[in-house]
Amino acid sequence: MNLAQEVPKELKKFAAVMDKLAYRNGSYSDVFSDNLDYMLACFLTTGDKERAEQLQKKYKGEYALFDELLKEYIMCMNDVLGGNKSWYDGLGTIYETISSHWKSSALGQFFTPCALVDAMTFMTLGEDEQGFGKRVLDNCCGSGRMLISAHAHAPGNYQFGSDIDPICTKMTAINMMLHGCVGEVSCMDSLAYTWKFGYRINTHLNRVGVPTIEHIEKFEDSYFYVKDKECKVVEPPKPKERGKYEPAKMEPTILQNGQMSLF
Structure with missing residues (x-):
């Protein structure tokens, strides 16, 4: 075989x-x-x-x-x-x-079927999402299917992906580049907030018409970077009565690009 x-x-x-x-x-x-x-x-x-x-x-x-x-x-x-x-x-x-x-393979992931990807795209992005420079984010992007589907449905927005798997990150970068997406992808653990490497995709596409990939040299240059001191976890108040607790609240911080984050 x-x-x-x-x-x-x-x-x-x-x-x-x-x-x-x-x-x-x-x-x-x-x-x-x-x-x-x-x-x-x-x-x-x-x-x-x-x-x-x-x-x-x-x-x-x-x-x-x-x-x-x-x-x-x-x-x-x-x-x-x-x-x-x-x-x-x-x-x-x-x-x-x-x-x-091939059971000896180091690979071991399966991605969302294409039909389901498109269904989720249609449910998430409305007809008025096209070309308005909005940001589309997938924190477990796999091979980038959700991002390229979103671009196909609503071009003109910015696509951002991250995945803990280096192979997935590289596939997403290539897929985004070949489909004409503009944005970036990072190899990182979004829960532990540890970053390994990243790529900026098609930065100059709209100006020169040439697809490109660029290294993101350090985490601070990434879309996903948020300073630790700007992220505060507000501890829940002590319960007034035994057995009754209020959930912890996260204070949002605003990134330079205007996006709200709860990292």
């Missing part, structure tokens, strides 16, 4: 190239993760020379196949979005296929 046999028709050429790479270069999960790094480097404004050299050393003569993977994926996106679909998450589909068929 190989990957090309398990994926939908539109992804078979892409998967066939992954089969070649995985045959002699480790697991599908390793190849998939390395491919995400390669795709990111191709669109990073700074490139990623160090990662490119690591991949060249690892894959040797087959390193050129990553360029073929990128070409096949863009052609797949072009064909699918040229049909009757307004968004497409091929990376998420590949990710799920690998995790469900």
